[in-house]
Structure formats: C-alpha cells, structure tokens
Amino acid sequence: MQSDARLTPSRERASKTDHFARRAADLPGHLVREYGAIDTLLFASVFVFALVFTITQFPWFYGNTLGANLTGALFLAAVPFIFLMLSYWAIGVLMPRTGNDYVWVGRILHPSIGFTWGLIYVLIVFLAAFIGAGTGPLSFAVSSIFATYGLLANSAYFTGLGNFFGGAAGTLELSILFTILVAAFAIFGSKFVKAFLYTTWIFAIVGMVVMWYILSTTSNSTFVSNWNTLIAGNNASYTYSALQATAASNASFPGIATGFGAIVAALPFAFLFLFGGNYANAFAGEIKNVRKSLPIALFLSLILGLGYWIVTSTLTVNTIGFNWATTVGYGWISGGSVPGTASYPLPYQPTQPLFLAVSAYPNQLLITLMFITYFIGSLGPLFAYFWIPSKYLFAWSFDRVIPSKFADVSSKYHTAWVAVIATAIIAVIAEFLYSYLGYSSYFTMGTVLWGISYTIPGIALTVFPYVKKDLFAQAPGWLGKKVAGIPLVSLMGLITTVGFGYVGFIAYSNPAITTVNTNSLELLGAMIVLGFVIFYLSKWYHKREGLDTSMALKEIPPE
Template sequence: MAQRKLFLRESSGLVKNASLKDLVMLNVANMGAGLAVFEGISPYVVQGSLLWLASLITFLITLPLVFTYTYLLLKMPRTGGDYVWISRKLNGAIGSIMGVAFAFNMPPYFALSAFFSVASINLVFLELGTLQHISSLTYLANNVFVNPYGVLTLSQELLFYALAAISFLIIILVNIFRPKWGFTLTTILGIISSLTLIIAMIVVAVNIPDFHQRIPQFLITFNITGTITPFHFSLPATLYMVPFFMSYAYIWLYAGPAVAGEAKEGSLKLNLILGSVLTFIMITFPFLIMDLAAGPAFNLAYYPSFTYNFWSVAIYLASNPILQWILGIGLIAWNYFIMAFGVVVFARYIFAFSFDRLFPAIFAKLNKYSSPVYAHILDLIATLVFLALPLISPSGALALYSYTPLAVAYLFIVSLAGIKVGLNDNNKKLLAMGIVSAVIMAIVEAELLIPSNNYSFSVVTSSGVNWIATAYIISLVGLGVISYFLAKYYRMKKEGIDISLIYKEIPPE
C-alpha cells in the first residue's frame, strides 16, 4: 500500500469509453493515410521509384514494430502507452525524458493539421469552383480560404489563423465537456474520411480505360506542366521512398496504446494490426491505381507539381458535381480527423506524466465529466503557438516536419524495451520482433542522418545543418531533461518522494 502512495492517487479516474472501433479509428488517424496520398508523399517522388511498392515494403518491415507494440500494450494497458513501457521496463529517466520530448512533438503536428485544414478547403473550393464554373467558390478560394503559400495580406493571415484556431478550439471543447464524444467525433470523422477515400479509389479505377483521353484537359485547366521521360524501375529509388512512408504513416502506432486505460474489455488485441492493414490498403492501392491508370512515367512527371495528386485527379474524374463534393468534403475531413485524434491522445500523455508526479498534479485533475481538462488547455495553448509559425513563414512549416528523426529514435527505444521484456518473460517471439524492429529503426535513422540523401525532413543535408530543425529537436529533448530532473529535485525536497521509485511499478488503473 505504501508504494501506491507514490502515485498521485490510487485510481486514474478515467472512464472506459473506447471501443475497438474507436481505437482502430484513432490508429488510422495517427497514420494519416488520406493526407499521405494527397500532398504528403507523391510530390517528393524520385525517378525510378514505384510508390505502391515502397508502401508495401514499408508495411512489411514495420510489422515487427506493430507486433512489439501489441505485445507491450496487452501486457501493460495503461494511459500513456509507450511512455509507461519504456519508463517501467527499460529506464525511468530515459522513459521520462523521451516521453516528454515525444509528447511535445505532437502539438506542431496538430498545428500543421489545423494549418492544412484551411489549405485543403482552398484546394477543394478552387478545383470545384473551376470545374463547376461556380464563381463564388473561386472567390472564396482566392480571398477567404486563401492559399497559405501565396502572398497574404495581414487580414488574410489573421483570418487564416482564426479559422484554423477555431476548428481546433471546437474539438478541444468537445473533449473537455463530453470526453466520450471525443472518441465518437474521431470515429465519425474517420468513417467519413475512409469511405470517401475508398470511393475516390473506385472513381479512378473506373476511369482507367479512358484516363489518357480525359486527363490532358485537367492539366491544361490548372496549368500543370511536366516532362515525361521513359520509366526504368529502380529498387534503390523505391527503397529511398520508404522513410517517407514511415514518416507520414506506418510508424505512428502510439494512439491506441495511449488511451489503453480507457479501452473497453477485449478491444486491445486487434486494434493496431487492423489500423495498420487499413492504412496499408488506403495508401498502397491509390498509388497502384494511379500507376495502372496513367503509368509510372506520366505520374513521375506531374506528381512534383503538388496540384496533380490522387485526390485532385479523383475529384476531376468524378465528373458528377455531387460526387465531386463528396470527395472534396472527404479530403477536408481527413485534416479534422487527425486533429480530433490528436486532442484525445496528447492529453493522455500529459495526464500520465502528471499521474507519475513528473508534471504538476493539476494536469491529472479531472472535471465532473471525467475529462483531463487542464491537459487539454495545455494542448490548446501549445498548438496555437505552433500554428503561428507557418503563417510567419510558410517554409517554417517544413521545419515542424523535422520531428521524424526524433520519432525514429523514440521507436528504437520502444524496441529496446520490447527486447528487455522478451528476455525477462522468456518470450522468444517478442525478443525476435524487438530485435528486428530495433535494427530497422536504426537503419532508417542512419538513412535520415546521411547528408547526401537530402530528405525533406533531415536535420543534416548536403547543403549543411538545418539549424532550425536541430534546435527544435534539441529543445524537445531539453524539455524532457529539465522536466525529469526538476521534478526529481522538487518532489524529493518538498514531498520526500523519490520519483525514480515510481517507475519500479505499473501505474494503477
């Protein structure tokens, strides 16, 4: 009983509201398939690569990580997920420092989702306004929901910020006053987003026979140019694209585990693999269908334009105005889907830190609706701060993508925790999967750190060190270091509690 007093209280107080469907949708949002086939990957394609094959390879090589996460999730189903596993099974200090760094890596991602939510409205309104000759939509795209990469007036920047901020605030308020609705909102947005993506796949597939007869007009209408060169398949080029698929999709497995303390009975075992399989389908098949319709050479010529992508082509080929609107709404919904999952998950990490006395107790306080209200408020403040960066400089948005090297390092540490648990439990399968996962994460990290590879999310390129990205990563890890040692000093001096002892047992439910 004495050790139970190490924790803030003897029960988390969170309610088991999350069903298997909710957890799967959280995981699907975490991996962001809809945005990966929008402007997340295809504009960065290199000659000789097949995107659908790179997606397949990425899915296969991340399965050991999925298995490791699933095993640890079933063994320690607690709020905070991988933070709890690392801090309990590997090392308390490492778990605390990297857990804080990883968690505060999330608000920039949510800020980007809020940022691109308005950007997606701009694209949909501009495309539908042009295709359907609706001048009011074109006006809104050019004057209200403007292209954030263009030259904006101060009033347009403030309006853009306000629209993105209000969207995020609404989702925050839903989670504060009706936490169960937070899961429901994510699930509903997930179903809408996923179904429209599947419909878009069907639309492009149906138009394969006359694709090359129809698509020239699309290119002319939106002034898309490119040079078609003969396609020669290259395995190295295809493998070069694997880190892009990891960065935008397949390695993001923390959502379901982070809310495991609120999962209903029997909903944990399959949620990660189902989320991964659905993501695989919703990324691989769109790129495969695009290659079957246009041919790799054609796609490689026009993908770098950004305007030519799976979603814009699907909306154009739909022809029927109602169907075009459905697809456009589906694309916009993906951004809000990701924001909705983010609000749920970030607060659970902050709650877990506070419950372990790493953070101030107020962040583990629940309101009468059983919502970690102050954790949500912290999320809102952090996201609104980061949301200003892309508006100050649209190129600043790219700096926020530099979370990838930190995330890969974090997943390497999770894999090490899996190896240690495998050894302790004499579980050869977990041991093997942990080792394979650790090796794969180490290889990917090395790929990102090789300057000549020039990945868009690298901290070091052939042009030199990206000091903004480097400072960003150092600041996140620094925040973790300060949080841990400050909490250790304060708790010992003021309360007589050694927080390193907290990490010797699993938190109560």
C-alpha cells in the first residue's frame, strides 16, 4: 500500500480523535488501493477521448467556431493543460486521498470553499460529461443506428424508432437505462469495474480502427453520392448541397473564420476535447504506487487524447467536407441543436455514426460492425463519469459535511454503495432537467464553468508553500524545489490559474456562449449559495451534537 505518512498527522494522534465519520482502515469495509498504473491510465484516457465524445462533437465545434482550425486550437489548448497536469500531479502526490482535489482545496484554502467548489465542480462535470456529452449523445447514436437500418431496409418501424430515440422522451428513457446499467457495475466492486473498463476499451479500440478505416478509404465525392442515395432518397431538401444551402440561408451563415484570432476564440471549445484526464485524482486514495502511476496516467492521457482528436477530426472533415460540416453544423446549432428545424430540416441528429454509415454504404456488414463496436465502446466513459462523483460523496461524508451514511462501504465489494445509489438518483433528476434545458445549457457548463473551476485548485497550489510550510518542507522530489527562491509548485499553480482563467474570460466574452444560456449562470449562483448553506448547516448541527467538525477539516483524512 502506498504510504504518505510523512505528510499526515501521526498515527498516535489520529487514534485519539474521532473527527471523521470513520477511521477507514480500522473497518473491514474500507476502500483499498486496488488500481494499478494501467488501470489508472485507462480511466484517465477514457475521460479524455472516447467514441461517444465524437457523436456530435465536430458539427458542434465547427458550427460554433465558424470553422476554426481545430488542430491549431488543440495544440494551443495543450499548453495550459500541461500545467494543469503538473498541478494535479502535485496535489495527487501531496494528498493522495479519495476526492483528492476537494480535500486539497479545503485543507489549503478553507473547508467551506473546498466543499462549495467540490459541489459545483462535481455537478458541472457530471452534467456536462456524463449527460451532456455522454448519455444524451449516445441516445442520439442509438437514434442514428435505428434510422440507418430503417433507410437500408426501407422499414418505417426502424425509422420511427430512430425518430423516437432522437427526441426528448426517447433520450430520457435511454439515459435512465444507461444510468441503471453503470450504477450496477459501480456497486459490485473493483473486479466488475476493471472487467467492464477493459471490455469496453477492447471494443472502443476496434471501433476506433474501424472508424479510421472507413473515413480514410472514403473520398468526399463518394460520401456526397452515398448521402444523396441513402439519406436524401426522394426528398430534395435532404440532399448534401440542399442542407448546406438551407443552413447558409435560414441561419444567416456569416462565413468561415480564419487566422490565429479564430483559433484563440475557439479555445473554450477546444478545451472540452481535452478535459478529463485529471479526474483520475478523484480516486487517488485507491491507486497503487500513486507517485508513479498518477503522472503516467495524467500525461499519457493528454498526449493520446491530443493525437486521437487530431487524427479523427482530420479524417472526418476530409470525408464529409469541411465547409459542409461547418455550415450544416451552424444551421443545426442555430435551430437549437435539434433535428427538423428551418435551418436544419433533416429529421436525424448530425452524428458521427450517421456519417460513418453513409461513408461505409452499401457495405452493411461493415456498417453493423461499426455500430456494435461504437455502441459498446462508448459505455466505458459513461461508467467512468458516473463512477467518479460517488468518490466525492464519500469524501464529503467522511468529513461529516453530509450524512455519514454516504461513507458506508460494502465489506464484500469495497465500494461506497450508498454514494453510488445517491449518484444514480442525482443522474436521473439531471436527465429530466436535460430534457428541458437542452444541449446548449449543458454545453455552457462544459465549455465555461468546467474550465474556470480549475482556477481554484491552481490558487490553492500557488499559496500552498506559504500556508502549509510544514507540509511543503516534507514534500518529495521536485514538489519541494524552488526556482529563484519561488517554490516550483507555486509557479505551476499560478500558470494554471492564469491560463484557465484567461480562457474562461474568452468564453464569457463570446455572446454565442453566454447570452443564450443565462439559466446556466443562474444555476451556478444557486449552487454557490447551496454549497455554503449545506456546509455551515452541517457544522452547526454537529456542534449541537458536541462535535467540532472543524478539527477534522484541518487534518488530511486517514487512509
């Protein structure tokens, strides 16, 4: 078991206090370090790049940025992400606990700030990643699968299923079904978790190879011909050129954006392609040899993710057409990111599976192989983004900020089963909200609030050597080094704070992101108030019971 005793209060003092909901290692049902370097890398990678994230990603990006250079934007975005990974490497090693960044912010800045930040961060990532980029788009993919088979077989039944699952009711039903599925795996322990992760990764790798093969062997002229044959049929308004002309006319397309300025303006959108790798820190308390496993996972997931997105986006736009993807994507977004509008009349969402099916047409065997691997390979990230929030619920409960019941761990499976069930309930509620708020509101939380949230751990890392001098003095390796008298970790934290704060400013300066999504800003304000209210109500309640929780929140939680 990885030990960080140099950075924790002494075992003797810990045994004399009972500020936490439990002393984890003293009970048979405690969380244990069960995830090795490869496991951690697979989790970190599935947070960054996966088949499910490609479903509507390219029409969304090119439509919102008017065709900004995605490769250039990704390379530019990678710079602040390198410092983010360095920062999360530091905090993961300094405080390797479940809910790592929540523990970090709370112990360095203030417990109330830590909990409120953690609550907002978890909800934002959960809404934007698990639902906004996960269960919602995967429902669109299922819609595309049925619609494609309806077109291939001239079946009104399959076409009807495709239309249903592309609508609000169908999306909600599938989202709830996906939630129940991943919750079941989350409850039954690390063996099930690992089996699910490895199995879905195998399908995902095959699916990626199939996707790249289809795209690399299909010319744009072939795609156009296949589109007009398979999708348009007898409806002239659905042809390749008609869709582009309709979007340009009815959505008043302003033209393609070019130059470095367009790349900078696209950074908030490019960030969403690279988010997630540092989410592995949430289960740092369960990682074997965290000092070596964590940095490998953080940096390899970023490098692999960068390569995946550049290759996939380049192949996709070369096949479907850059101008077409940008203009049609703009029309789709202008119509509210739903099918069947004046600017996007097609009855199906513009999904990657649909583009791949058109590219592979008329090879039905290849289309079927693509659909199977694409769907099963997309379940891994859904599970991962569902599983992680339960870690924060466990950590909050461990600190007694929320009821200690959430810290209950199954003695058989070593999982926080109550936290998992609570996460599933929250997911279902959020999926209902998704049906009303829609894709655009969740997208705002993903592109703006997700990025800005990293300024808080960055600030905490910046001030860490000055507010926790005893811990800094014991920091291992490069974490305790100084450059020109300034702690290296402070520089990492400062650059992270400035980088993500600046991109947040770019996002809020873009009216296309903020003006149509004021409900997201209202939700943010409500979450800030809610976080502080919950924290201080909990503190007041426990004080009435004779327990000063502030003592626990000054210590690093025990292993």
